Amino acid sequence: MSELRLTPAALLVWVVLLSVAVEVPLIGVLCICFAAACAQGLRHPGQALLLFALGSCALVLGSVRADQDPGLxxxxxxxxxxxxxxxxxxxxxxxxxxxxxxxxxxxxxxxxxxxxxxxxxxxxxxxxxxPPRGFSHTIAAHFRRNVEARTGPESHGLLPAMVLGDTAGQSEEERRVYIATGLSHLSVVSGANISLVTSTAFMLLRWAGCSPRWQVAGAVAVLLGFVALVGLGPSVLRAGMTGLVSLAAVAGSTRMQPAHALSLGVIALLLWRSDLAAQFGFALSVAATAGIVGCYPFIYSALARLGWPDVLTRAVAVAIAADVMTMPIVALMTGEVSLISVLANVLVEPATAPIRVLGVAAIAIPQLLYVLEPCAWWIYHVAYGAAALPVTTVRASPQAVLVGYGWVMVALYYLRTRV
Missing domain, CATH: 2.40.50 (OB fold (Dihydrolipoamide Acetyltransferase, E2P))
Structure with a gap:
C-alpha cells in the first residue's frame, strides 16, 4: 500500500483549502490537528510531520490568497x-x-x-x-478556419474543441447535447488529450531505441509543446496533472505508481492554484483519474469473464470506472445524472483517439482533416442520436448515486467470483 502514502496528505491539503474558500478556516485547523494526531497514534511520525507541514502550508497559502481582492x-x-x-x-x-x-x-x-x-x-x-492575442490564439484561429474550409458542419464545433479546447464554434444547443449525453468532456483539453499525445511520443521513442531517460524527456517536451499550443487555462492545468499521471503509468516505473503520482499532482497543483479546491472541474478530473487508476483493473477482470472482445471490454471498463467516481459529483453539481453516458462514451471511443492524436498534426498538415472528419461525424451523430432518446437524464442526489453504483460494484464482484 506504499503507493497510497501521499493520499492522506493530498486529501488534507484539499480539505484545508476548501475550508478557507468557504471562509471557515477553523475546520482546516481542526483537520490538520486530527490528521497529524491519528498518524502519530498509528506510530507513523514521518507521516504525521508531513501532514502537519503540508496542511499548515496549505492553510497559510490559502489564507493569504483569499485576502487578494481586485475590487469591483x-x-x-x-x-x-x-x-x-x-x-x-x-x-x-x-x-x-x-x-x-x-x-x-x-x-x-x-x-x-x-x-x-x-x-x-x-x-x-x-x-x-x-481581441485575443498570442501564439495559442493565433494557432486556434488558423485551425478553426481550416476546419471550416475542409469539413462539414458536424465538425466545425467539435474538432477545434477536441484538439485545442476551442469551443468558440459550438452553439449552445451543441453544448447542451454533449452535457446531456455525458460527452462534454470531449470539448475541453483533458487528461486524455495529453496522455494520448505524450504516450504516443513515449512509445515512438521507445520503438526508436531511445533510453528510458530520453523517452521520458521527449514525452515531457511534447507535453510542454502541447501546453504552449492550447494555452494555460484552468482545464489545461487539470489536464497536465492527469496527463502526467497517465505518463507515469505508461512509463511503467516501479518508483512512481500512478496512485502516488496522482496524489503528488493534486498536492502540487492545489498549492500552486488554491482556487482549484473549490472547482467542480478539478474534482471531476481527479475523480475520473482516480477511478481509472483504482477501479479499472477490478472492473476489467470482472467484465473479461463475459467473453466480449477485449477492446470492447476495456472501453466499457474505463467508462464505468470513470462514471463510478464522477457521477456523485455530477449529481451534487447539477442534481441529475445521465443514463446514457456509459453507452455514449463506449460508442465514441474508437473515434476519439484518432482525433486527439492526429488532430495536433492536422494543425500543420490540414489535409489530415479529411481523415478526421468521419470520426467527428460519428461522435456528433452519436451525441444527437442519444440525446433524442425518450429519457437521457434523471433527477438524483449524490447519496442515491452512491447507493446505485454501490450495487453495480457488488454485481461486478459477484460476476468476478462466480462466473
Whole structure:
C-alpha cells in the first residue's frame, strides 16, 4: 500500500483549502490537528510531520490568497470561453494581474468577448477592450478556419474543441447535447488529450531505441509543446496533472505508481492554484483519474469473464470506472445524472483517439482533416442520436448515486467470483 502514502496528505491539503474558500478556516485547523494526531497514534511520525507541514502550508497559502481582492472594477484577461447560464446571463472567468485566483463574473449581456480577450470589469458588466492575442490564439484561429474550409458542419464545433479546447464554434444547443449525453468532456483539453499525445511520443521513442531517460524527456517536451499550443487555462492545468499521471503509468516505473503520482499532482497543483479546491472541474478530473487508476483493473477482470472482445471490454471498463467516481459529483453539481453516458462514451471511443492524436498534426498538415472528419461525424451523430432518446437524464442526489453504483460494484464482484 506504499503507493497510497501521499493520499492522506493530498486529501488534507484539499480539505484545508476548501475550508478557507468557504471562509471557515477553523475546520482546516481542526483537520490538520486530527490528521497529524491519528498518524502519530498509528506510530507513523514521518507521516504525521508531513501532514502537519503540508496542511499548515496549505492553510497559510490559502489564507493569504483569499485576502487578494481586485475590487469591483479591474482589467483582466478571459481565461475560458464564456458559458451561458440557466438564468439567461453569462459566466465569465477573468484572470487579474496580481490576483492568484481567477474572478467569476456574471454579466447579463456580453459582446465580442471570447477566451483570451482583454476586458474591463465594472461590477457585473464586462466590456471587451482588445481581441485575443498570442501564439495559442493565433494557432486556434488558423485551425478553426481550416476546419471550416475542409469539413462539414458536424465538425466545425467539435474538432477545434477536441484538439485545442476551442469551443468558440459550438452553439449552445451543441453544448447542451454533449452535457446531456455525458460527452462534454470531449470539448475541453483533458487528461486524455495529453496522455494520448505524450504516450504516443513515449512509445515512438521507445520503438526508436531511445533510453528510458530520453523517452521520458521527449514525452515531457511534447507535453510542454502541447501546453504552449492550447494555452494555460484552468482545464489545461487539470489536464497536465492527469496527463502526467497517465505518463507515469505508461512509463511503467516501479518508483512512481500512478496512485502516488496522482496524489503528488493534486498536492502540487492545489498549492500552486488554491482556487482549484473549490472547482467542480478539478474534482471531476481527479475523480475520473482516480477511478481509472483504482477501479479499472477490478472492473476489467470482472467484465473479461463475459467473453466480449477485449477492446470492447476495456472501453466499457474505463467508462464505468470513470462514471463510478464522477457521477456523485455530477449529481451534487447539477442534481441529475445521465443514463446514457456509459453507452455514449463506449460508442465514441474508437473515434476519439484518432482525433486527439492526429488532430495536433492536422494543425500543420490540414489535409489530415479529411481523415478526421468521419470520426467527428460519428461522435456528433452519436451525441444527437442519444440525446433524442425518450429519457437521457434523471433527477438524483449524490447519496442515491452512491447507493446505485454501490450495487453495480457488488454485481461486478459477484460476476468476478462466480462466473
Amino acid at each position: 472594477s479591474y482589467t483582466g484577461t478571459v481565461i475560458a470561453e464564456p458559458t451561458a447560464t440557466k438564468s439567461g446571463g453569462w459566466y465569465v472567468q477573468v484572470s487579474v494581474p496580481g490576483v492568484s485566483a481567477p474572478q467569476a463574473v456574471f454579466p447579463r449581456e456580453l459582446e465580442q468577448v471570447v477566451r483570451g480577450s482583454t476586458v474591463r470589469v465594472d461590477g457585473n458588466t464586462v466590456e471587451s477592450m482588445a
